[in-house]
Amino acid sequence: MSEEHAVVAQNVGKVYGTGAAAFTALGDISIAIRKGEFFTLLGPSGCGKTTLLRCIAGFETPTSGAILLSGRDITGVPPNQRPVNTVFQSYALFPHLTVAENVGFGLKMQGKSKAEIDAAVDRVLGLVKLEPFATRLPAQLSGGQQQRVALARALAPEPEVLLLDEPLSALDLKLRKAMQVELKRLQTETGITFIFVTHDQEEALTMSDRIGVMSAGALLQVGSPHEIYEKPVDRFVADFIGETNFLEGEARADGVEIAPGVVLPVTGHAGPVTLAVRPEQLRIGPPGEGLEAEVAEAVYMGTDTHFTLTLAGGPQVVARVQSRAGPEPRVGDKVGVSIDAAAVQVLAE
Amino acid sequence: MSGPGRSKAANGWLLSAPALLLLLVAASGPLLIVAVYSFLEKGDYSGVRWILSGEAWFRVLFERDIFDGTVSLADANLSIFWRSVKLSLATTFITFALGLPTAWFIATRPPKARAVWLFLITIPFWTNLLIRTFAIMEVIRNQGLLNTFLINLGVISEPIQILYTDTAVLIGMAYVYLPLMVLPLFAAIDRFDFKLIEAGYDLYATRWRILRSVVLPIIKPGIVAGCILVFVPSLGAYVTPRVLGGGKNMMIGNFIELQFGQGQNWPLGAALSMVLLVIVMGALLIYTRVSSRDDPHA
Known part of the structure; x- marks a missing residue:
């Protein structure tokens, strides 16, 4: 695992301070990011995702473990000698330089000739569609344009890996959506490995080839958006990505008993377990089909309706049903709920 | 009766008058005196004689030999x-x-x-x-x-x-x-x-x-x-x-x-x-x- 991997973290740990005041930002992270991959580090704020990114950039030195770039150990190499560039959350554009000078900064520092710099700046500005703004100063640009300058500046030196530290968090929703598509396009066009840090699960699901979910300095699960969404390894991942119904129960031979007498046909487990079911996996039918339930709440959301259902025996679940013409169940109605056993995840306790 | 615009301007002048007066008397005035003095002839012991003269400015850069009157820097x-x-x-x-x-x-x-x-x-x-x-x-x-x-x-x-x-x-x-x-x-x-x-x-x-x-x-x-x-x-x-x-x-x-x-x-x-x-x-x-x-x- 070296040649085909852009970045490999081997047992990386980062501890701030010593003794009683010590704070572990990264536990013992091992991860292998493939070449040309759009990899997202996803987690709530303070989970260590930015610290890991800064270790890869070189701004932080891990207290233990090693970081490999294309198979080469770069753990102690300073940032200005790593072929890795960062798009900062605050953009950190040089306010005294024009857009073109900002974009050309890295190449200039690398000692490239003026002709080379000009050509690369033109090319990258074209890539982010900012050619008309080459002579402007950052202060004369909108937030979205500044964001693209930051992107162009980091792409211009053609790094092996591009690090993006929550770059879209300062943009409004519409612009953010547009930039998500834009980022994915840039990544495909340049073929550069992108490591993207975000706390926004939707952003992670839309753009990434693979996602690494982090919490409290630990990497919980690495997988494709599909795997992360459909087969979360634990309750945290299931809860963090999308909406999930959790049902506590006792696994028996014929299935999992979630309430006295209510058994879901999920077999092959034993003892107390937690089941995770996505709201869109629940189907509502006439009473008698599947489990008995009563509608406790119905929220119309446009394309679909969210029903909160009280199952016989007490537990509540949320079902998301696509809106359609005709009568829909109303609060107080008795309904039947069927759950596809294949869509139920059994989580480790 | 003056319009509201004019009275506003007049008020502005009135309000800044003390500052302007102070500036005039304490800064520009003495500066003017110094500028005028530099073009006068020196008095016998101190002070100035009110005769126009470029001698002081000449003496800033040049000196005249007291015996033969030759001019040097x-x-x-x-x-x-x-x-x-x-x-x-x-x-x-x-x-x-x-x-x-x-x-x-x-x-x-x-x-x-x-x-x-x-x-x-x-x-x-x-x-x-x-x-x-x-x-x-x-x-x-x-x-x-x-x-x-x-x-x-x-x-x-x-x-x-x-x-x-x-x-x-x-x-x-x-x-x-x-x-x-x-x-x-x-x-x-x-x-x-x-x-x-x-x-x-x-x-x-x-x-x-x-x-x-x-x-x-x-x-x-x-x-x-x-x-x-x-x-x-x-x-x-x-x-x-x-x-x-x-x-x-x-x-x-x-x-x-x-x-x-x-x-x-x-x-x-x-x-x-x-x-x-x-x-x-x-x-x-x-x-x-x-x-x-x-x-x-x-």
């Missing part, structure tokens, strides 16, 4: 001007070299410690300039703190003569004007976004290039302000060169004082004052040029 005057400019530039440079790391240090402290350090920087302003200058004298004189310390340490056997040299004036001025450099530099660094250093470091810049291409250009307004704040008063310094430089190492300020005192040549003193004013104005002009050129909103 006034070397003594020129060397005093040169020394003043040289010492002021050196003071500016030294205070910048010491002030930049100091300001950087203060600006990077946590807020509480920062307040303490800024407070310490401003303490010298509480003490009279003369007293501070004598304190420096106490440090650098032959039997002073520095020489005694070095002799006891065995570094030197004879005291080094610092007092009454240009070095003494330089040390004194650098000490006195250092806070004037540190404060504007601090203000500029305080506003500096330290993320930019990371951005530079990430984009293959060495530490030196980051300082030169990122930090210095961005804090330039603070640098220029500090340099002007130090250079201008250094040029007109009077107390420090008088106390630490002795009688021989005059600067323009002392030379002007000499004309109004012992020299009994008020027109020459006035002309020299005007020259000093022109140099200072020149420095300020460079300042506005430099600081406006890089203002992105200009």
